[in-house]
Structure formats: C-alpha cells, structure tokens
Amino acid sequence: MNHPPLPLRPLAAVSLALAALAATGCGARVEEDPAQAGAAPETATVNRCGEEVEYTVPQRAVAYEGGSADKMFALGLTDHVHGYVMPPANPPVTESPWADEYARVEFLSDDLLNRELVVDAEADFVVAGWNSGFSDQRGITPEILDGLGIQSFMHTESCFNYPGFPERVTPFEGLYTDLERLGAIFGVEDRAAELVADYRARVEAVQEQAPQGDPVPVFLYDSGTDQAFTAGSQVPPNDIIRFAGGENVFGDLDERWTQVGWEAVVEARPEVVIILDYGDQPAEDKIAFLKELPALSDVPAVAEENFFVLDYNEGISGPRNIDGLEKFAEYLREHTA
Incomplete structure (x- = not known):
C-alpha cells in the first residue's frame, strides 16, 4: 500500500479575494494590509501526515464527521466552516456540545465523503481522516484534491499507515497535534494552545485518580x-x-x-x-x-x-x-x- 515519498508540493492557493477576508477565532485575525494590496496571501507551512504543506487561510471548509467539525468549532472557527458531511451512523448533531455551531453552517450530505460533493460545495479546505473520509477506493485523497486546488487536512491519529507520508503518534497526542496544526493554519495558535493545555490537565487529573493495582x-x-x-x-x-x-x-x-x-x-x-x-x-x-x-x-x-x-x-x-x-x-x- 505504501509508495516512495513524493516530492513536497505546496497546495494551490485559493483566490486573493477569499484570502483577504478576516479569519476570526478567539480574537485572532488575518487581514489584508492596504499597503500590501496585490501581495500574495499569508500562508502557514504545516505537516499533513508527515508532508510539509503550505496553506492559505481557508474560508469554505468542509468537515467530515463529528470529530472534524468539533475540532473546528472548539477552535472558534465556525465562520470558516461552510458545511459538514455526517453519515447516518453518527449521533444527531443536536446532541453535540457545539449544537449551536452546527446550526450556523450547512448540512451538506449524509453520504460518505466524495469528490463531487466537495467540488459542488466550492470548498477550499476539507478535514477528514485517512480511510475515514479520504479514500483511494472512492477517489478522494489529499493528492487528488491538491490537483483541484482544494486544500486538505488529515487527522494525525489516522496517519500511521498513510501511503508515502506515515506519521505515528498516540491517539490523544494526535488530537493535540491536530488542534495545534489547525491553529497554525487559521492563525489561532493561542486558542489552540489554551485548548491543548486544558485537555492535558484534564487527562492528568484522570490519571491521578486511576485505580491502584493491576490495570x-x-x-x-x-x-x-x-x-x-x-x-x-x-x-x-x-x-x-x-x-x-x-x-x-x-x-x-x-x-x-x-x-x-x-x-x-x-x-x-x-x-x-x-x-x-x-x-x-x-x-x-x-x-x-x-x-x-x-x-x-x-x-x-x-x-x-x-x-x-x-x-x-x-x-x-x-x-x-x-x-x-x-x-x-x-x-x-x-x-x-
């Protein structure tokens, strides 16, 4: 299934007009400097399953399943989310802690993630997992989306067997890594750091209370x-x-x-x-x-x-x-x- 590493390649940039829009989340903003009108949009270079990728700030993100959408909402990025895809196996979004955020964006489909859906939504960013959303068999992979000028992000937890660019972390470390990487892409690093620190503290509190003796x-x-x-x-x-x-x-x-x-x-x-x-x-x-x-x-x-x-x-x-x-x-x- 693995193939030799591909040469690094930046993702195709979204249009300057989209990049110039304000990117909000916990007070962070990315704006066009009037003195720099016509300049290239701001970018961030972030790992995507072990591959360095250059991102511009997305404005029409599509999230596949609850985990993807929750990460975006937890970072305060609702204004950057166009919509979500939620297969019927998932519990109702009304049960989510971010139910109000789901209500603010578009429900796109209850089908599996597919290329036509993403293109029809005019997405500039797709968040999903490898073999959980992205799939060679169904013809929607980060490489294919790169060719369409659509940026993508994969859950780090799913990267350990990603062809060409595997990345191995423990699952909770994958969660923290995703929040930090999404924070860098959208310019909300401080919000990401706060979330990760809070989650780490909650995990540590659980470990301190764990039963003694054999697991x-x-x-x-x-x-x-x-x-x-x-x-x-x-x-x-x-x-x-x-x-x-x-x-x-x-x-x-x-x-x-x-x-x-x-x-x-x-x-x-x-x-x-x-x-x-x-x-x-x-x-x-x-x-x-x-x-x-x-x-x-x-x-x-x-x-x-x-x-x-x-x-x-x-x-x-x-x-x-x-x-x-x-x-x-x-x-x-x-x-x-």
Whole structure:
C-alpha cells in the first residue's frame, strides 16, 4: 500500500479575494494590509501526515464527521466552516456540545465523503481522516484534491499507515497535534494552545485518580456477529482505557479498528466491555447480543454485566475524547471500589 515519498508540493492557493477576508477565532485575525494590496496571501507551512504543506487561510471548509467539525468549532472557527458531511451512523448533531455551531453552517450530505460533493460545495479546505473520509477506493485523497486546488487536512491519529507520508503518534497526542496544526493554519495558535493545555490537565487529573493495582482488562465492542470489530492501539479508545486505569485487551494490535475472533475475546477474559454506541443498532441491542452469545457466558464482564456505553463521537478523534475519558474513568473507579 505504501509508495516512495513524493516530492513536497505546496497546495494551490485559493483566490486573493477569499484570502483577504478576516479569519476570526478567539480574537485572532488575518487581514489584508492596504499597503500590501496585490501581495500574495499569508500562508502557514504545516505537516499533513508527515508532508510539509503550505496553506492559505481557508474560508469554505468542509468537515467530515463529528470529530472534524468539533475540532473546528472548539477552535472558534465556525465562520470558516461552510458545511459538514455526517453519515447516518453518527449521533444527531443536536446532541453535540457545539449544537449551536452546527446550526450556523450547512448540512451538506449524509453520504460518505466524495469528490463531487466537495467540488459542488466550492470548498477550499476539507478535514477528514485517512480511510475515514479520504479514500483511494472512492477517489478522494489529499493528492487528488491538491490537483483541484482544494486544500486538505488529515487527522494525525489516522496517519500511521498513510501511503508515502506515515506519521505515528498516540491517539490523544494526535488530537493535540491536530488542534495545534489547525491553529497554525487559521492563525489561532493561542486558542489552540489554551485548548491543548486544558485537555492535558484534564487527562492528568484522570490519571491521578486511576485505580491502584493491576490495570482492569477491557474489551471494546464496536459491532460484528461472526467476529468482533474492536479497537487496536491506534485509536482513541485505547488511550481512554489506559489513562482511566484499564488495559485494552487488544491494545497489542498495531491497528486502528480491526476484527478479532470470539475465541480471542474469551481468552482475554475482560472484566469490562465498552460498547461503542452509533448507527441503527442501539447499545442495548449490542449488550443483549453479547449476553446471549454462548461462547461469552463465562467471560467476567458479560457474566457480571459490566458494560459501559461510549458515544461514537467520544471514540473517534475529537475534543469529545476527553469527555469520554472522564466518564469511563468514573465508571472504572466505581467498578474497582
């Protein structure tokens, strides 16, 4: 899947008229200097999955899924967001802490991200993950968008197997990196630094209260009947589990979301099951399935009905990871009390 690194290339600039508009967020502004009329727009060089890319300040961003939009809204960049794409598996945006911000921008589609949608929206910036929005198979990649003059940004958490420019960080570090990089692109570095400092402090507070002793073995159940779809080491639930004082029983898998056999779940003997809640199958139905699966009848978490429900947007890369961590940590402290 990987190919040799491509030569570095700046993204095509958006028009001067767009670049001259004010970019607002927590008091930061990027404006055209009258004395410099006709000069090139201000730019920022930022890593995109290990590749240095030159960005101009976007004015018509399109965000794919809640994690992307939440990062933009948390940075105070609503005025730079044209709209969002939200597949139906995602929980309603009315449940988001940024529900008012979602209401201010355009709902573009409940389909998967695609090139036609982005072009029709006249987007100048697209935020998504690699293989979570961007896809070789569906013909929408950062390289393709570069050729169309549309800037793009990928979640750092998704970069570890990006062809040509892999980048490896732990999932929460990926969240912090994204906020800092988006802050640089939009000229709101101070706001990004404040957010990251706050999130780091909240994580540290959770770690200080984590149960003592051996980590609690935890299994995340996303979906699946013949096999279980679960979280490997490269997605936020792995950090949620370990920071709270648990151990992801499949955290040794160098994967993002992956399949495992039920026999592996039985052998791991988790004491807690996290249910990732999204889509048409309610968490209660997933729990009922696990309780009715004969192979799991002696697994401690199932036998003792130790289930914790994690909201979808608390499990994908985004600011709500911190909320999910705090909630799960409280559950785990009660479980071990």
